[in-house]
Amino acid sequence: MIVVMRRDASEQDIQHMIKEVELANLKPTVLRGTERTVIAVIGDERRMASIGALESGPGVDEVLTVLAPYKVASRETKSEPTIVTAGTLTVGGGRLGIIAGPCGVESEEQIISAARAIKKSGATALRGGAFKPRTSPYSFQGMKEAGLRLLAKAREETGLPVVTEVVTSEDVPLVAEYADVLQVGARNMQNYRLLEAVGRVTRPVLLKRGPSATIDEFLLAAEYILDAGNQQVMLCERGIRTFETHTRFTLPLASVPYLQAKTHLPVVIDPSHGTGHTSLVPAMARAAIAAGADGIIVEVHPNPEKALSDGYQSLNFQQFEEMMAGCRRVAAAMEMQLA
C-alpha cells in the first residue's frame, strides 16, 4: 500500500498517518520527495480493516494498493491450472468444453431435440434455464422444478451433463439435486448469500461476470465460493456494458489471457450474451478459442424465432453445426482438445 500525501500536508499529518499504519501492525517507510511525501507500507495490507478509509485521513491525497485483493483464486497461490469436470464436460488444462442449449427450458420436445442436436454437433454439456431471472415481471419466468425434471430427462437421453442457473440461496439444494453444474448468473454475481450457498455444495459452479463488474470484483466473487469450500469454479466472461449499442454487450476477449495470467481457474466465453445477435456468435466463438478460452457456452434453440427468451441471439441446429465446424478448425490450430 502506498499512501500519497498532499503537497500541502503538514508534518503532523505525516506523523498521524505513520501511527495509523503502525496501529495495524504494518511497517511504514517514509519517502520524502521534493514535491510529495509518500508512505510505503510493507506487509499484507489486506489485514487493515479498511484501507480505503485512510483516504479520509488529514493531508492524504490518495491510497494506492499493491496487492491483488483476492488470494485463493490467485495464480500466485496455486500455479497449476484448475480443471473442472462434470461427466463428459472437461474445462481447463488444454481441454475445451462446449456447453450449448436453449436459454430456457420450454417443453420436453424442445429440450430433448436440442440436447440431441448439440450432442451430434459436438457439444459436451447441455445448458437450459429452469429458473429464469427476467428484466420484466411480465416476461416468461421459466418452468421451475418441471424444467429441472426435463433437463434430467435430456441427460438420460443423451448422456450430456446439465448446466443450469440457480437464482437464490434457498433453491440451491433443489437445483443441485438435478443439475451437474450450477450456474450463477451475471445479475447475481454479487449475491453473496448465493455465492456462499453454492460454495458449500459439491457441484461445479459456472460463475458469470456481471456486466459492470471489474475483473477484481469478478475474482472476489469467485473467492466467496472458493472460500466456502468449493474449488470447482469456472469463470464465464459474457460481456460488459459499454456505450456500444449495435451489440447487446461488449465482449472483451482480452479477459481470457488476462484472467489466465492472474488466476488458475478456467475461463469460459459466452458469445451469445456477449454479442446479442445470432449472426455475430460464430465469429466470436472462434475468436474465443483463438484467444485461448477453456470453454464456450452458446445458446441453441430448435426455432429461435419462437423462443420465449433470447431468440435474437440463439443459433438454430444448422447454424450450430456450422459454427462447430469452424471452432474445430481453430481448436486444432490452438492444439486444444475438444472434450
Add this chain to the structure above:
Amino acid sequence: MIVVMRRDASEQDIQHMIKEVELANLKPTVLRGTERTVIAVIGDERRMASIGALESGPGVDEVLTVLAPYKVASRETKSEPTIVTAGTLTVGGGRLGIIAGPCGVESEEQIISAARAIKKSGATALRGGAFKPRTSPYSFQGMKEAGLRLLAKAREETGLPVVTEVVTSEDVPLVAEYADVLQVGARNMQNYRLLEAVGRVTRPVLLKRGPSATIDEFLLAAEYILDAGNQQVMLCERGIRTFETHTRFTLPLASVPYLQAKTHLPVVIDPSHGTGHTSLVPAMARAAIAAGADGIIVEVHPNPEKALSDGYQSLNFQQFEEMMAGCRRVAAAMEMQLA
C-alpha cells in the same frame, strides 16, 4: 413495434412476418418504401411472448419498440406524484427527505452519536447497514441482527425512522421487524426474488439503481415491487459505472428530471456512492436538490478515517452540518420543504 426488413428481404419473408404478428392478435401495417419495407404494429406489443425473437425471423434487420416496457411505474398510468412517508421522513410532492448515517452499524456508541448528530443538523431519517454486501469475503460483513437492534435503539433515542438494507428474500421478515424503510442495494437491483419479497410487505422500499442498469431496467425492477402490491417505492440514483476513475461512480443527475417525467415515483440521490470522495459530496448534494431531487441519502460517520466501510466517502459531523447549510439555501431557492 416497428419491424424493419432488410433491403434484400423477399416477399415471402415479408408475408412470413405479417403472419407472425397476426398470430399474436396484433394488426400489422405494411409500409413499402423505395429502400426498405417496414411493418408497423399497432396495439400492445408487450403482449407478444418475446418481441426480440422476431429479429431472428427471415429477412428481418431490426425490431424497434415504441412503448415503454413498464406499466404501473409509468406516469402515463398514474399522473400524480407518489409521496413516500415513514415517520418524520417524507419524500415526494415538494417535500425533501434527508437520509443520513454511517455505511454500516459498528457499535452502539457509533450509531447513537451519528443519529443524534444528523438529527441536529436536519436529517429526517437514519441510514445504517446491519447486513453488508461486501465485494471481498475478507471485509467486515455487518453486525447482522445485533445491528438491527442498535438501529431500533437509535430510533428510540432520536425519533428518526430507520432505513436499512436487506440482502436476501429470507431476511425480509426479520429486517422488516426493525426497519421503517427497506433498502434494496445496487448489487441486488435485479435480484427478483428479493424484489418480490419486499413487494409483499408494508414497509416503504428504497430501490437503488444498479451501476450498469439502464433506466428501463431500473423502472422494471421497481415494477416487480409495485406488481407484488407495494406502492411505496423510492428510486435511488447512486451512480453508474463509466470510464471515469477520479470518481468511484459517475453520478448522472439528469436521471432526476428524466425519471420525474417518466414515472410518478420519487427520486432520491446518493452523492456518497455517486462520487466516492468526501470532498465531492456536498457539491453534489446541492446539485441534486437544484436538479429537483425528492431526497438525498448521505453517509455520515463519527470518524470516517476509522470506518469499517466507505470511510473515504463519509462526512464527519462537522462536514455534514456544513453540507446541510448549503442544501437548505438551495432547497429554499427551489421552494422545496425539508421534512
Add this chain to the structure above:
Amino acid sequence: MIVVMRRDASEQDIQHMIKEVELANLKPTVLRGTERTVIAVIGDERRMASIGALESGPGVDEVLTVLAPYKVASRETKSEPTIVTAGTLTVGGGRLGIIAGPCGVESEEQIISAARAIKKSGATALRGGAFKPRTSPYSFQGMKEAGLRLLAKAREETGLPVVTEVVTSEDVPLVAEYADVLQVGARNMQNYRLLEAVGRVTRPVLLKRGPSATIDEFLLAAEYILDAGNQQVMLCERGIRTFETHTRFTLPLASVPYLQAKTHLPVVIDPSHGTGHTSLVPAMARAAIAAGADGIIVEVHPNPEKALSDGYQSLNFQQFEEMMAGCRRVAAAMEMQLA
C-alpha cells in the same frame, strides 16, 4: 513513481530496474516485502522519457504514478483561481458567465433575434457556430466566413461578446479576427496543432472536454494551450459517453468540484450537449450552478424544430427566459454574481 515487481521477479530483475531508474538521475528506494518487492522513486518522475515503458522491463508487474502529469494547469502551481474575461463575459472568481445562442449561425435574422433575446434574459455572451464539425458529410456544415460576419454584426447590435468554434489551426487567424472567445470543440480536444495555434493568440479559449477523455487528458489538453502562452483558458464539461442512451451524453457534474480542486482554471458546464434533450436542460443548468460551476453554455434557437443542427436540445426564447429565472435563484443561494 512506484514500480511493483512480480512475486517471481529475480534479484537480477530488481537490480536491472534499479539501474534503469538511476540512469534517469532518479533515486530508487527498494522495499522488500514478504509478498512483493516494490521500488519507490523519489523526484520528478515526469523527467523520464516514458515511464510506462518500464512495464516492459523484466519481472515488472505494474508501474504506479504518483504525480499528476500536468503542471501549469495545476492548482499546486498557481493557487488563486484564474478569471477569464471578454467584454461583458466574466468567468471565475465568484462571477458566473452565461453563454447562450444557437448551435449554428443560419441567417442574419436568426442570429440577431437570438442575440437580442438571450441578452434580455440575462446572458453575458453569445454563442454560434460558423464552422460546424458534423458527424455526417451530408449535414449542414456551417456558413463559414459569412457566419463570422453575422456574429460580428450581432455583437454590434447587442454588445455581447462572441464565442465561436475554430476547427483547424489554419483557420485560427480568420476566426480570431471576428471572435472574442475561441471555442475548441469536443472532437478536437486532442487536435494538438489546433491547441498550439489557439495557444499563440490573445483571445480567451473555451476548451471542451472530449466525450471519452479522462480528466487528466483534459487538463493535459489545456496544458498545451497554457504552455504555448495563452493563460485565458476555460474548461468546458459537456458530457461523456457511457452506456446511458436516454441522454445523448452523461453529464458528470462531479467534474466541477473535482476540477476546481485540481486546477485554477474556471469550469463551464454545457447542459445542452450534456443531456441532448430540451426538457432536461433547465434542471441541469441549475444543478451546474449549485455544484459551483463558473459558467454555463446553453443552446437557444428562435425555432428549435427548424434548427439545422441540435434542434432537439435547444431552448426557445421562452424556455430560456424560464431557465434563467431558476438559475438566478440558485445563483443567489450560492452567492454567485451573474455577469
Add this chain to the structure above:
Amino acid sequence: MIVVMRRDASEQDIQHMIKEVELANLKPTVLRGTERTVIAVIGDERRMASIGALESGPGVDEVLTVLAPYKVASRETKSEPTIVTAGTLTVGGGRLGIIAGPCGVESEEQIISAARAIKKSGATALRGGAFKPRTSPYSFQGMKEAGLRLLAKAREETGLPVVTEVVTSEDVPLVAEYADVLQVGARNMQNYRLLEAVGRVTRPVLLKRGPSATIDEFLLAAEYILDAGNQQVMLCERGIRTFETHTRFTLPLASVPYLQAKTHLPVVIDPSHGTGHTSLVPAMARAAIAAGADGIIVEVHPNPEKALSDGYQSLNFQQFEEMMAGCRRVAAAMEMQLA
C-alpha cells in the same frame, strides 16, 4: 423514420407533424394505436435538413430512424468487398495484411532493424510514426520530416510499404510524398478537414476508430473520405473506452463481423492499442484473425523498455516472431492467405 407521439399529444400536434413531413416532400402514414399515435415516414429520410430537430416538435416523444446514415460505405451500395493494396500489402478479399513496426520512428538504427525483423517474421507492411500526437506536451513529439525520410530508407532496404500517421490537413502533401498508406489516428477520426484532405490524394488510408465513436460515427468518418474521392479505405478497430482498467482500451472484436456485414471496406485490428499490454497482444492478434479480420497492425520495437512511446504494449522481435507463428496457424484454419 418513425415519429412516436406522446400519449397526450393533441390532434393539432399530429396535424402539425404531418405538415412538417410533407414540407420535406416525404409521405407520412399515420398509425393510430390505442396507446399512441405513430407517424411512419416512407422515403429517404436523409433528405430532411435535420431529422432530430423534429423531437422538439409539439407532442413528439421520440424520433426513430430506420436507414443507416452512411451511403457510399454501405454494403447495400456496393456488395463486393473492397480490397486495399499498397506494394506487398493486400488487405481484404481473403488476403490478410500484417502491418508491424514501432510506435514512433526514433533513429535510423531502430527503424531499419525493426523493418528487417518484421519482414523476416512475415509482416507485409511497416508502421512507424513521424508525427506523433501525444497526450502530454512534455512527451516525445516525433522526428517529423526526418522521421519520414528514415521510413523511406527502411522501405528501400526491405521493400516493405510504409504506413504512417498524418495529423493535420496541412501535412497531407508532405506525408503523402513519403508514405504508401496514410494513417488517420483515433484522436483525429472526427477531424473532418483532415478526412477531406486524405480523401483527395491517391494513397490508401488506414482510418482508426475513435475510442468513443459509435460504429455509425466511424462509418460516417469513412464516408467523408470516400465522398471526397478516395475509395481505398481500411477501417481499423483499436479499442473503445470502457470502465475496464486492466486493459488500456477494450477491444470489441465483434466489430469485425458486424462491420463486414454493414460495409464493403476491409477491417484491420490493432491488438497493441486495443489491450495496452505486451502480454495480451499475441492472444488478441490470433483472436482477430479467427473473428475474420482482414488485417492486423502491431507495435514492434527492438527494445520496448527503452521505447520513447508505447513501450508497455510493444513486442520485441522474438515476441513478434512467436506471435506470427500462432497467427499463421489460425490464418490457415480460417483459409486466409497471408500477404
